[in-house]
Amino acid sequence: MNAIFEGIGASVRRKEDLRFISGRGHYTDDMNRTGQLHCILKRSDRPHAIIRSIDTSAAKAAPGVVAVFTHADLDADGVGGVPCGWQIHSKDGSPMVEPAHPVLATGRVRHVGDPIVAVIAETRQQAKDAAELLVIDFEDLPAVAHIADAIAPGAPLVHDAAPGNTCFDWHIGDKAMVDAAFERAAHRVKLDLTNNRLVPNAMEPRCAIGDYDPMSGDFTLITTSQNPHVIRLLMGAFVLHIPEHRLRVVAPDVGGGFGSKIYHYAEEAIVTWAAGKLHRPVKWTSDRTEAFMSDAHGRDHASTAEMALDAEGNFLALRVSTVANLGAYLSTFAPAVPTYLSATLLAGVYRTPAIYAEVRAIFTNTVPIDAYRGAGRPESTFLLERLLDTIAHDTGIDRIELRRRNFIPADAFPYQTPVALQYDSGDYQSTLNAALKAADWDGFPARKAEANSRGKLRGIGVSTYVEACGIAPSKLVGALGARAALYEVAQIRVHPTGSVSVFTGTHSHGQGHETTFAQLVASQLGIPYENVDIVHGDTNKIPFGMGTYGSRSLAVGGSAMVKAMDKIILKGRKIAAHLLEAAVEDVVFENGQFTVAGTDRSKSFGEIALTAYVPHNYPIEELEPGLEETAFYDPANFTFPGGCHICEVEIDPETGVTTVVNFTAVDDVGRVINPMIVEGQIQGGVAQGIGQALLENAVYDQQGQLVSASFMDYTMPRADDLPNISVGTETTLCTHNPLGVKGCGEVGAIGSPPSVINAVVDALSDYGVRHLDMPATAHKIWSIINASGMKMAAE
Amino acid sequence: MPNVTLTVNGKSHTVEVEGRTLLVELLREKLGLTGTHVGCDTSQCGACVVHIDGNSVKSCTTLALQADGTTVTTIEGLAAADGTLHPMQEAFREHHALQCGFCTPGMVMSAIDLVQKNPQGLSEADIRHGLEGNLCRCTGYHNIVKAVSAAWHTMHGKELVAAE
Numbered sequence: 001m002n003a004i005f006e007g008i009g010a011s012v013r014r015k016e017d018l019r020f021i022s023g024r025g026h027y028t029d030d031m032n033r034t035g036q037l038h039c040i041l042k043r044s045d046r047p048h049a050i051i052r053s054i055d056t057s058a059a060k061a062a063p064g065v066v067a068v069f070t071h072a073d074l075d076a077d078g079v080g081g082v083p084c085g086w087q088i089h090s091k092d093g094s095p096m097v098e099p100a101h102p103v104l105a106t107g108r109v110r111h112v113g114d115p116i117v118a119v120i121a122e123t124r125q126q127a128k129d130a131a132e133l134l135v136i137d138f139e140d141l142p143a144v145a146h147i148a149d150a151i152a153p154g155a156p157l158v159h160d161a162a163p164g165n166t167c168f169d170w171h172i173g174d175k176a177m178v179d180a181a182f183e184r185a186a187h188r189v190k191l192d193l194t195n196n197r198l199v200p201n202a203m204e205p206r207c208a209i210g211d212y213d214p215m216s217g218d219f220t221l222i223t224t225s226q227n228p229h230v231i232r233l234l235m236g237a238f239v240l241h242i243p244e245h246r247l248r249v250v251a252p253d254v255g256g257g258f259g260s261k262i263y264h265y266a267e268e269a270i271v272t273w274a275a276g277k278l279h280r281p282v283k284w285t286s287d288r289t290e291a292f293m294s295d296a297h298g299r300d301h302a303s304t305a306e307m308a309l310d311a312e313g314n315f316l317a318l319r320v321s322t323v324a325n326l327g328a329y330l331s332t333f334a335p336a337v338p339t340y341l342s343a344t345l346l347a348g349v350y351r352t353p354a355i356y357a358e359v360r361a362i363f364t365n366t367v368p369i370d371a372y373r374g375a376g377r378p379e380s381t382f383l384l385e386r387l388l389d390t391i392a393h394d395t396g397i398d399r400i401e402l403r404r405r406n407f408i409p410a411d412a413f414p415y416q417t418p419v420a421l422q423y424d425s426g427d428y429q430s431t432l433n434a435a436l437k438a439a440d441w442d443g444f445p446a447r448k449a450e451a452n453s454r455g456k457l458r459g460i461g462v463s464t465y466v467e468a469c470g471i472a473p474s475k476l477v478g479a480l481g482a483r484a485a486l487y488e489v490a491q492i493r494v495h496p497t498g499s500v501s502v503f504t505g506t507h508s509h510g511q512g513h514e515t516t517f518a519q520l521v522a523s524q525l526g527i528p529y530e531n532v533d534i535v536h537g538d539t540n541k542i543p544f545g546m547g548t549y550g551s552r553s554l555a556v557g558g559s560a561m562v563k564a565m566d567k568i569i570l571k572g573r574k575i576a577a578h579l580l581e582a583a584v585e586d587v588v589f590e591n592g593q594f595t596v597a598g599t600d601r602s603k604s605f606g607e608i609a610l611t612a613y614v615p616h617n618y619p620i621e622e623l624e625p626g627l628e629e630t631a632f633y634d635p636a637n638f639t640f641p642g643g644c645h646i647c648e649v650e651i652d653p654e655t656g657v658t659t660v661v662n663f664t665a666v667d668d669v670g671r672v673i674n675p676m677i678v679e680g681q682i683q684g685g686v687a688q689g690i691g692q693a694l695l696e697n698a699v700y701d702q703q704g705q706l707v708s709a710s711f712m713d714y715t716m717p718r719a720d721d722l723p724n725i726s727v728g729t730e731t732t733l734c735t736h737n738p739l740g741v742k743g744c745g746e747v748g749a750i751g752s753p754p755s756v757i758n759a760v761v762d763a764l765s766d767y768g769v770r771h772l773d774m775p776a777t778a779h780k781i782w783s784i785i786n787a788s789g790m791k792m793a794a795e
Numbered sequence: 796m797p798n799v800t801l802t803v804n805g806k807s808h809t810v811e812v813e814g815r816t817l818l819v820e821l822l823r824e825k826l827g828l829t830g831t832h833v834g835c836d837t838s839q840c841g842a843c844v845v846h847i848d849g850n851s852v853k854s855c856t857t858l859a860l861q862a863d864g865t866t867v868t869t870i871e872g873l874a875a876a877d878g879t880l881h882p883m884q885e886a887f888r889e890h891h892a893l894q895c896g897f898c899t900p901g902m903v904m905s906a907i908d909l910v911q912k913n914p915q916g917l918s919e920a921d922i923r924h925g926l927e928g929n930l931c932r933c934t935g936y937h938n939i940v941k942a943v944s945a946a947w948h949t950m951h952g953k954e955l956v957a958a959e
Binding site: 013023024253255287677717720722 | 813815823828829830831832833834835836837839840842869870871873874880884887888889891893894895896897898899900903919920922923924926927929930931932933934935936937938939940
């Protein structure tokens with residue numbers, strides 16, 4: 001087994017970089033097809049309204065316009081609605097309310113950005129000009145955008161079929177056990193908190209090109225997707241009724257996803273369907289404002305959390321009640337986010353014996369909400385780690401000691417939590433210790449004193465967390481409501497001269513798969529890294545796959561590669577045994593050589609490959625020619641990366657501006673294939689976490705208008721908003737996948753936000769601040785300081 | 796429709812444009828230079844940065860007509876004819892300063908201008924401030940700052956003393 005991992009662990013520079021740094025990437029909008037038309041979508045500028053009429057006549061007559069489509073055209077063709085991929089059942093066993101999600105608004109618009117009309121013209125400018133000529137007569141309806149308004153008695157209904165705007169009312173855990181523990185508790189600590197609404201904002205706006213070949217009947221969709229096979233499945237089977245063999249979905253270079261490019265979006269169906277109607281390619285490219293009002297948003301939870309403790313500060317029980325905003329329609333995985341991706345993580349890294357959580361998911365007149373980097377785990381981690389510091393605040397127990405006292409001990413794995421998950425491995429004391437040391441926790445008082453002498457407030461905050469990723473065991477998620485499986489697929493094609501093409505169902509949109517996977521395959525097959533090519537993002541090339549999200553690509557996709565390579569190696573041993581006149585059992589494969597054990601008789605990997613394709617001396621009766629294998633890998637469990645993040649901030653009390661002065665992450669992501677890439681993934685995740693904690697907020701006004709719909713209004717973290725981010729790893733191996741890997745894509749965004757807010761609250765401790773919701777903007781902090789009427793302690 | 800004559804990456808072009816045509820549209824759609832990207836519509840993200848007469852400019856808020864008679868360099872024009880990369884491109888690759896690559900062309904073009912205009916030196920804070928017109932969602936900027944610092948040393952012929 002050890003030989004497998006030789007060469008792994010090197011910070012190999014990325015294969016994909018050459019094309020990106022020289023401007024030769026191939027993103028969807030870089031592509032144009034002969035005869036291509038351009039689609040502009042007329043979207044609702046109303047949060048909630050009845051569409052009385054749509055007059056398309058002027059638009060249809062405008063220069064260059066080829067077609068103008070409304071829902072009536074789609075209906076006439078039997079086009080289905082956008083499907084949801086996960087079904088949750090309420091406490092009473094009833095299925096969630098699943099309202100229709102039309103591709104183009106049908107009779108009613110439910111959020112600003114809801115698409116109503118598709119205008120298709122020879123040029124993008126012509127389509128834009130024509131869209132201005134559409135006359136839509138609306139009858140405005142009262143709207144709800146915020147959680148509190150949507151659940152208020154008598155609130156306007158987003159969908160008539162969802163009384164109280166409730167999609168589902170779900171729960172998990174043992175309520176009676178939790179209630180009993182609260183009865184006997186020495187301490188009870190309660191905290192209300194929100195998890196702010198975010199916009200993923202991958203730098204590449206979404207884009208889709210539909211094409212149709214009337215000779216063959218083949219459709220092609222080129223799209224900015226994290227999972228082309230999932231799009232083919234959803235759009236083909238549910239929306240456009242195109243069988244798989246007639247529909248090719250290509251996701252070329254994709255400029256970031258962070259979850260927002262998982263989902264099947266209406267625009268993909270519109271351009272594909274329109275290409276079929278018009279027999280010409282149709283392209284739609286989102287502009288940024290459009291992205292703000294049509295890409296799925298993230299987070300937006302309001303929770304109450306209560307912990308029961310004994311007199312020594314041991315956790316007895318946790319009770320959580322959450323309202324989760326799902327937006328106006330159900331996006332692909334939305335129902336899973338606040339439930340099985342969030343509430344199941346409420347044990348965190350702690351041995352809390354009893355947990356009960358209830359989640360009410362609601363509709364509002366806002367953009368649909370779905371998984372955004374971390375998807376549910378940042379919400380539960382923020383809740384838990386803020387609650388931990390609040391417990392420390394209320395009980396006077398040191399926050400580090402409180403964590404240590406309640407950690408799941410390293411020898412308790414596998415550890416069954418009270419909320420369904422079984423953690424396979426971890427060592428939370430060790431990541432905490434390493435982070436405390438790296439962040440010089442003990443030196444903080446001196447740094448605080450020095451900052452105070454400069455008139456600055458200084459605070460330090462810690463977060464210890466675990467998350468569940470590497471999603472996911474198909475049988476388990478099926479039982480929990482997933483309408484799809486979550487295995488992954490790899491095909492390894494060894495070419496006659498020994499080079500290798502790897503076809504993976506995962507998709508790289510910044511993660512560096514072309515490098516990491518090549519390292520993995522090269523080291524396992526004992527061939528040069530340069531001889532391995534990774535192919536992804538095309539349903540016509542790759543057998544199948546579920547794509548990239550939930551930090552699953554290496555843990556699930558990489559494991560599928562190992563499984564396929566095992567088959568290659570076994571076949572290679574059979575061929576070698578024939579050539580070397582030995583028994584298969586006596587042939588071992590090591591460092592690219594098939595050798596008869598204990599002898600110097602061997603054949604190289606290249607010789608075996610050539611023999612497989614030129615089978616002149618070959619056991620042709622027993623063995624097929626060729627050397628190509630496919631494997632489906634269905635994981636036995638989730639993987640559980642975890643660790644400790646420590647943030648140190650300075651606040652200028654004159655302005656309320658918070659500066660992150662130090663950030664230290666020590667994470668356990670399992671075995672690391674490419675440390676450089678892992679570090680980069682964690683730094684990027686932390687940057688998004690700091691963004692959530694201090695800067696980012698998607699704001700709707702009371703009437704449901706999206707106020708923050710551009711980079712002028714939505715604060716993206718810029719280079720001078722962020723610190724250097726120190727990353728370390730402490731490794732325990734995943735016990736159930738062949739690589740021992742856990743995943744690193746989301747840990748940064750999951751672990752960091754509470755560490756930032758804990759640091760801000762610490763810095764503001766003299767002002768009596770117990771909790772602060774995200775984002776901790778300068779205005780919010782300045783208002784607290786100003787209202788206190790207090791001057792700095794040092795003054 | 797009026798004509799624009801400009802030199803792009805050493806090659807002269809005369810292109811018919813509409814009055815409203817943006818420089819980035821001319822580059823991407825008329826000249827096929829798709830390395831220059833569009834990431835926003837408010838001149839905030841910097842994915843579209845090119846050099847006009849040696850200065851970094853956001854091509855999404857420059858009319859093609861404004862570029863008449865100028866010399867434009869895009870990301871495709873940085874490497875030498877033999878394929879040798881510009882030191883900034885090398886530094887981005889060496890320091891893993893890119894992930895999805897979408898912001899990279901604009902980031903590289905801005906960074907080159909920043910380095911060229913600051914021969915006296917660039918602190919980490921200078922680099923962070925100098926790049927605040929370019930958004931990156933993937934890297935957290937940590938490695939971009941490292942890359943630009945390293946490229947400053949290469950471009951100004953100074954030896955890089957390991958700072959970390």
